[in-house]
Amino acid sequence: MNKDSHRDRTEKKAEAVICEYEGPLLRYAMQILGDNSLAQDAVEKAFIQLCKNRIKETDFPYENLSAELYRAVHNAAVGLIFRKKAVRDRGRKIPLASGKPEEEVMRIVRELDFKEQQIVIFKIFEQKSNLEISRITGMNEETIVILLYKSVIKIAARLKKAGLL
Amino acid sequence: MSEDKTNGEPRSEKKIMRCEDIQPLLFDYMSRELGEGRAAIVREHLRKCKTCQVVAKDIQATLDLLHTASKAEPKQTERLTDKRRKKIVWAFTHPVMSWMAKHMFFISVIAAIITIISVAAFMRFMLEKHFAPIKGKPITVIIVNRGQTNMIQETSNIQSEVQQRP
Structure with missing residues (x-):
């Protein structure tokens, strides 16, 4: 009885956490991976990896959970990208950009270093503040400002090269 | 500049x-x-x-x-699929089982190693129990065979056989 009620409470907590974070995390994973199914994989992996050990804590969901989930999704997405590249190297078919300008822009973003890509997504697409990005990535705000500037300049140069700017 | x-x-x-x-x-x-x-x-x-x-x-x-x-960007779903959601909730409520399911290969290897070691230990124990020489002081056994006398001096199961003879 007691065990069942504890399980029910845990289940409710899990449902609440999933409902709260799945949308933003899926959007973030989608921007990194560009594939809905892979994004779902990354988010699922992040939830399972991170939350199962922490849900027993009394203060769950805790303050830093959002940042930890974003980090876990990022790591899972990076792992999936490496796996995807390995698959591509083995000669299997991976859908490529169709040549539309928007897709070309997103492709350029996805070709950035993972840290640059992460900051561009958080700052430009997700409209997060430097402080929020700092909490998620662990970088200080000065570094974020400089990295963002370098990333945007790099994107601008590649867009010019592609004739889009 | x-x-x-x-x-x-x-x-x-x-x-x-x-x-x-x-x-x-x-x-x-x-x-x-x-x-x-x-x-x-x-x-x-x-x-x-x-x-x-x-x-x-x-x-x-x-x-x-x-x-x-x-x-x-193509419109992505804002929700995880029901199957994935169930899997996550199950992982929340059964953390140990979830860990085992995730590390199935590792656990299988460990289980196989433990089984092999256990079987080997059991077999060794049985062999020692039934076939090992009796521990104790070395004895001298004299076997008289058609007028010839052989003397064996060692620890052996023969001891018990000799003792049992009238």
């Missing part, structure tokens, strides 16, 4: 007014995230410096393209 450097105008904020100091701040300036003091410095610099004006225009154009591209 920026104009403010080339035309030799006197500058009070000599350090902050350099283009390489200003340009990283352009993004925050354009998104109005810069404090009023620094924003004023950037504004003043931009008014004079042609190089930074070009950079600012490039950044703005890039940002516009990025925003457009982001909005044009």
